[in-house]
Amino acid sequence: MxxxxxxxxxxxxxxxxxxxxxxxxxxxxxxxxxxxxxxxxxxxxxxxxxxxxxxxxxxxxxxxxxxxxxxxxxxxxxxxxxxxxxxxxxxxxxxxxxxxxxxxxxxxxxxxxxxxxxxxxxxxxxxxxxxxxxxxxxxxxxxxxxxxxxxxxxxxxxxxAGITTYSPLKHWGAGPGKKVGIVGIGGLGHMGVKIAHALGAHVVAFTTSESKKQAALELGADEVVNSRNEDEMAAHAGSFDFILNTVAASHNLDPFTALLKRDGTLTLVGVPEHPHPSPAVFPLVFGRKAIAGSLIGGIAETQEMLDFCAEKGIVxxxxxxxxxxxxxxxxxxxxxxxxxxxxxxxxxxx
Incomplete structure (x- = not known):
């Protein structure tokens, strides 16, 4: 045809x-x-x-x-x-x-x-x-x-964009009582904020742009942090259960692993053109922290995500x-x- x-x-x-x-x-x-x-x-x-x-x-x-x-x-x-x-x-x-x-x-x-x-x-x-x-x-x-x-x-x-963020948020247990970070407020990140909020997590959005702070709050973030501001970052040290990194450009991951609790996970879904700098190992070892990756979702989970978003009015x-x-x-x-x-x-x- x-x-x-x-x-x-x-x-x-x-x-x-x-x-x-x-x-x-x-x-x-x-x-x-x-x-x-x-x-x-x-x-x-x-x-x-x-x-x-x-x-x-x-x-x-x-x-x-x-x-x-x-x-x-x-x-x-x-x-x-x-x-x-x-x-x-x-x-x-x-x-x-x-x-x-x-x-x-x-x-x-x-x-x-x-x-x-x-x-x-x-x-x-x-x-x-x-x-x-x-x-x-x-x-x-x-x-x-x-x-x-x-x-x-x-x-x-x-x-x-929806399933790429939903799948890791579900897999790593984002929900009530969990503090979740979303790095980057773009095509993936804005969906991550919406979905994490709808799952009931306390959501912190990370951006390098002050101009995006209000937009992130309107998307459902409870707090917004400028990741270039060392004081704002330090205030959240060791407090996150899970951070979803949607940024597709090479950058230093260490400032984000420093924000994880013991047993916390930083999951990457953005794929940069050039590799990220090698992360420091000591903070991972001494906190049993993990850096992970996630790829879209299976068909059953994608259907689950669509049904969840329809129920919650998320687009x-x-x-x-x-x-x-x-x-x-x-x-x-x-x-x-x-x-x-x-x-x-x-x-x-x-």
């Missing part, structure tokens, strides 16, 4: 219109007419080949919300007309220990298949993402959306763009000039 899309043809050329072919819905497939697609920093890294392995043409986009337009004969969980979502994965081996535990993002049977730039038998040999009019996905990787239809554009970023703060504004949006993302996530209205592809 011929589908209009927007693609990068090389690392150095602007994205532009392209016709792509989508497979017909097989017995276990769901065909989705895409309504909105969020714009993730990973899209930019991949389209501009800043990470190794980009295959061209590259159609990014893994924060997808749309309407089911066809289902395979063996699909029982979804019906034509339903509003659904697709996140960062469209397949995995389905038989390794991680997949068996609903942790497909950690698939060891060859790794999960990304919504774009992943291996597929479909032409052109790699997956093509949500900067397109429609997509066909295995029913195992399709998610139900329970939000009101008026909020669907702002739901799209939950499929990546992303977004700026809607036309498809042909994507390169400008990428440039603005690099400058931090968005509050807090761009979302493409895919009707503009027509």
């Amino acid at each position: 011929t589908t209009k899309a927007f693609a990068a043809q090389s690392a150095t050329t602007p994205l532009g219109p392209i016709d792509i072919e989508r497979r017909a819905a097989g017995p276990h497939d769901v065909q989705i007419d895409i309504l909105f697609c969020g714009v993730c920093h990973s899209d930019l890294h991949t389209a501009r080949s800043e990470w190794d392995g980009t295959q061209f043409p590259c159609v990014p986009g893994h924060e997808i919300v749309g309407r089911v337009s066809a289902v395979g004969d063996h699909v029982a969980a979804f019906a034509v007309g339903e509003i659904v979502g697709v996140g960062c994965m469209v397949d995995s081996c389905q038989h390794c220990p991680s997949c068996g535990e609903g942790l497909e993002q950690y698939c060891t049977g060859g790794g999960f298949v990304g919504t774009y730039n992943g291996p597929t038998p479909d032409a052109p040999g790699h997956t093509l993402g949500g900067y397109s009019q429609r997509i066909v996905v295995s029913d195992k990787f399709v998610l139900k959306i329970g939000h009101d239809e008026k909020d669907l554009a702002a739901v799209a970023p939950l499929l990546c 992303a703060d977004i700026e809607m763009i036309r498809m042909d504004e994507i390169d400008t949006a990428y440039d603005r993302m690099l400058k931090g000039d968005v509050k807090y996530r761009f979302v493409i209205d895919t009707a503009t592809l027509g």
